[in-house]
Amino acid sequence: MKKLINAPDAVVADALRGFEAAYAGRVKVDHELATVYRADPPLLGTVGLVSGGGSGHEPLHAGYVGHGMLSAACCGQVFTSPVPEQVLTATRRVDTGAGVLQLVKNYTGDVMNFEMAAEMAAEEEGGLEIATVVLDDDVAVENSTWTAGRRGTGATVFAEKLAGAAAEEGRPLADVAAIARRVNENARSMGMALAPCTPPSAGRPNFTLAEDEMEMGVGIHGEPGRATAPLAPAAEIAEQLLAPILADLPFSRGDQVLTLVNGMGSTPLIELYLMYGEVARILAAHGIHVARPLVGNFITSLDMAGCSVTLVRADDELVRLWDAPVDTPALRWGR
Structure with a gap:
């Protein structure tokens, strides 16, 4: 294993120190609880947005903390869910009186720990108002190594952006949560891998592929998908990714969509544009x-080679919210 790290068990802590140094004045980091916050907190009376998950999926989630997206992101260890204490503390800190929306990818540990934090927050004196939206857009498999039900993948980026824009407009919690649910209901994703990733703690690839193979429907932790298939040209790979996406909603002639072609970590941009x-x-x-x-x-x-495709069927309101100003380390326009 060749990686730019000091020690496998210090990767997340060291990375958060670097992240804070790189974006000083834009984010603040609670290093004890590995949680990233907006440096400019939302206005009083606006909904707070909290998300998070295992590290290794950067820029998700910490890279989307800022104006027009998340109020806080809870960072677990690599491919490991954040613990309830992280989520509970973040939820308390970002509440400005209008409630908090939790955006949770559908992975068993994430769902359980965010749910526990929400229950603890609601039971406190003067309990916080919390809504939770679980994202499960991956069409590759119905159940996997990490989930009961479909996995949450690329729709998370769209949910954080569009719900964040709605929160910036001062909409009530129910409306902001409804936007996130609309995104999830209208989003479908599928990914593929050309080569596996190597978690620092393991020190070796988490699956194997021959030189002439690819994994179709792979998850974002490297968990297996629909099938190991013969390597194919990009045009055929695109067809294999889009066919199940288009059939699943289903998408129809005349639809307009928000489209993400996403790299898994080590795929060069020239290939993603292709x-x-x-x-x-x-x-x-x-x-x-x-x-x-x-x-x-x-x-x-991490360093997986491959890509994923996400489509979100979007009406004019969702397109307008997508265009709304956003200012985060990883996504920025309109300001």
């Missing part, structure tokens, strides 16, 4: 309009 070209071609052939594209590394899996 893949987006294939995705755009296929969508156009189906009469589906890309309202807004996003291409790059937005929800990764």
Whole structure:
């Protein structure tokens, strides 16, 4: 294993120190509880947004803390859920009187620990008002190594952005949560891997592929997907990713979509742009309009090679919320 680290058990703590130094004045880090907060807290009376999960998926979630997205992100160890104490403390700190929305990827540990934190917060004196939206957009498998039900993947980026924009508008908690649910209901994702990732604590790849193989439907922790398949040209890979996505909602001719072509961590941008070209071609052939594209590394899996595609069927309101100003370390426009 060759990695730019000091020690496997110090990766998250060391990375958070670097993250805070890189974005000083924009984020604050509680190093004891490995939680990132906005440096400019939301206005009083606006909904707070808390998300989080295992580290190793950067820029998710810490990179999306800031104006127009998250109020706080709880960072677990690599591929390990944050503990309830982290979530509870973050929930308390970001509440400005309008309640807190928890956005949770559908992984068993994440769901359990966020649920425990929400229950503890609600039971406190003057209990906090909390809403929770669980994201489960991955069409690859119904159940996996890490989940009961579908996994939460690329839709998380869209939910954090669109719900964050609604919160900035001063909407009540029920409305902000409803936006996140609409995103999840209208989002479908699927990913693939050309090569596995290597968790620092393991020191070795977490699965194996031959030189002429790829894994279709892989999860963001490297967990297996639908099948190990023969390596194919990018145009065929795009077809194999989009076919189950388009069939699952199903998407229809005339739909407009927010589209993410996402890198898993070590895929160069030249290949991601090439893949987006294939995705755009296929969508156009189906009469589906890309309202807004996003291409790059937005929800990764350490150093995995591969990509994922997410489509969100979007009405004009969701497109407007996507265009609303955002100012985070990893996503920024309109300010």
